[in-house]
Every structure is written in structure tokens, then in C-alpha cells.
Amino acid sequence: MSRLKVVHSLEFVYDRPAQASYNEVRIFPVQELDQTVLASSLTLDPPMPVRSSTDGFGNTVGEFELLQPHTRMSLTAETVVAVQREEIRPPVISVADVVERTVKTMDLAETVVQTKLTEPPEDVAKIAASLMQPEDTNASARAIAERIGADIEYVTGVTTVHSSAADVWELRRGVCQDIAHVTLGALRSVGIPARYVSGYLHPSLEPQLGQTVPGEAHAWVEWFAGRWVGFDPTNSLPIGERHVVVGRGRDYGDVPPLRGVFDGDSSSRLEASVTVTLLA
Structure with a gap:
């Protein structure tokens, strides 16, 4: 803790x-x-x-x-x-089962609808489809999130809060908010419910007790694989004890x-x- x-x-x-x-x-x-x-x-x-x-x-x-x-x-x-917080290891559940559950649940149904900020370009949707493991939603989602995070370079000052997933993908650069939006678009394109998470991140992998450091207002994603799983595509790691959750929504516009x-x-x-x- x-x-x-x-x-x-x-x-x-x-x-x-x-x-x-x-x-x-x-x-x-x-x-x-x-x-x-x-x-x-x-x-x-x-x-x-x-x-x-x-x-x-x-x-x-x-x-x-x-x-x-x-x-x-x-x-x-x-x-x-x-x-x-420990890494969540959800039970193996197929994408078909998740999709079936999604259409019956209003909260889940809302998280598969694309927004102006998350609508993915065609090649992002193709990448997501190519990484699918139909019998394992969590493994599929993690592969997609890791791939998107690896393909976009973290660079400040090249995007704005209004930049869409398509804008970011064209640049292949952006900040955590942008990487989260592209990841959400990719996940939703293959039917996996996913939501935007805003919060804070302690920047050090090994924080020093009592030391005050510049932190980050951060963003990451959660996907539904029988239960919600948090993942930070910018840093390619599961949500841990350095992450502090503030809010959740469809995209940044819900939680500024x-x-x-x-x-x-x-x-x-x-x-x-x-x-x-x-x-x-």
C-alpha cells in the first residue's frame, strides 16, 4: 500500500x-x-x-x-x-461473451460508442482486429493497448485538448490523453467496452519517502473483460499504486x-x- x-x-x-x-x-x-x-x-x-x-x-x-x-x-x-492496488487478472472470457453482455447493459453499451475524440482511422481499426484473440478479451485488449502505446511517441506541445484520435495517429505523437483516445478507439472498434480515466501519477518508479516531486495529471484506459481492468498505454503498464483515479468517462471531454x-x-x-x- x-x-x-x-x-x-x-x-x-x-x-x-x-x-x-x-x-x-x-x-x-x-x-x-x-x-x-x-x-x-x-x-x-x-x-x-x-x-x-x-x-x-x-x-x-x-x-x-x-x-x-x-x-x-x-x-x-x-x-x-x-x-x-494489485494487478487485476480477470477470468478468461471470450469477446463474443463480452459483446453479448454489452448489448444488455446500458453502462457497458455507452462505452463501446465512439466519440469525436476516439473515432479511429481505418488502419488503427485494422491493427486492433489483427491482434484479436477471440477467446480471451483481456489478452486481446492488452495487446492492442501495448501496440498503440508503442506506436505513438510521447511528445508535449504538438496536440491540444481538441485533437482527435485521427489527428494523433497521423502525427504518431502526443501526450497521455491522446494515447488514451487512440487506444479507446482501437478497443471499441473491435467491440471491447473501454472508458477514459483521468487521475494523477507519481512519476518515479521508486518514489522516495517524504520527497515532494513534480507530478502529472495523467490519463489512461480501462476495458471490460468480465470486470474492469486498468492499463496505462503511455507507460505500457497496469495501473498500480502510483496511480490515483479522479474520474471516468467516454473521453477527456467528460472529465476535464x-x-x-x-x-x-x-x-x-x-x-x-x-x-x-x-x-x-
């Missing part, structure tokens, strides 16, 4: 005063069987009340508005999470860390940082 402290800071800076802003944040780690939230706080500057709700995917959403002129707005979320609008004719700049500390 690992105990991690995650500090996620976001700041909006406007070149001219915004008259008001309305915002949603999805930066709170989830409470689930292998992940326990021990402490959590959100600090806003200027101070303002925060409403908490749950979206249609079960993610915790913080909502707040600033109804006065402002040139900056910042927030800092601090969370301590205990993670006790911050979504908002403001009233004014100024432009804005977003600055973000994440730090992670192994506490135990």
Missing part, C-alpha cells in the same frame, strides 16, 4: 477584468475499493463557496462562481490518498480538470501544476 499526497494548483489570469466566471472542477480522487481518500480540501482565491455534486459518470464535481470583476482566480486542491466560462472581452491564460509526495 502507498499513501500519496497530491497538490493540484490551477490559476486563471485575465488580461482585462472578467466581470464574472462560472466553473466546474473534477480534481477530487474517487473513493473506491482499492483507493481510500484520507483527507481532501479545496482552497479558492478569491474565497467563494463550492457546491459538490455527482455527474452522470459518478465523478465528483465542484461548482463555484465568482460574481465580481477579477483579473485572476486560483484554486488549490490537496488530497491524501491510500492506494492498495476545469471547465468554465467568463463574462468579459478579455483573453485568459491558465497555469497549472501538480506535486506528489509519498507519505508511506
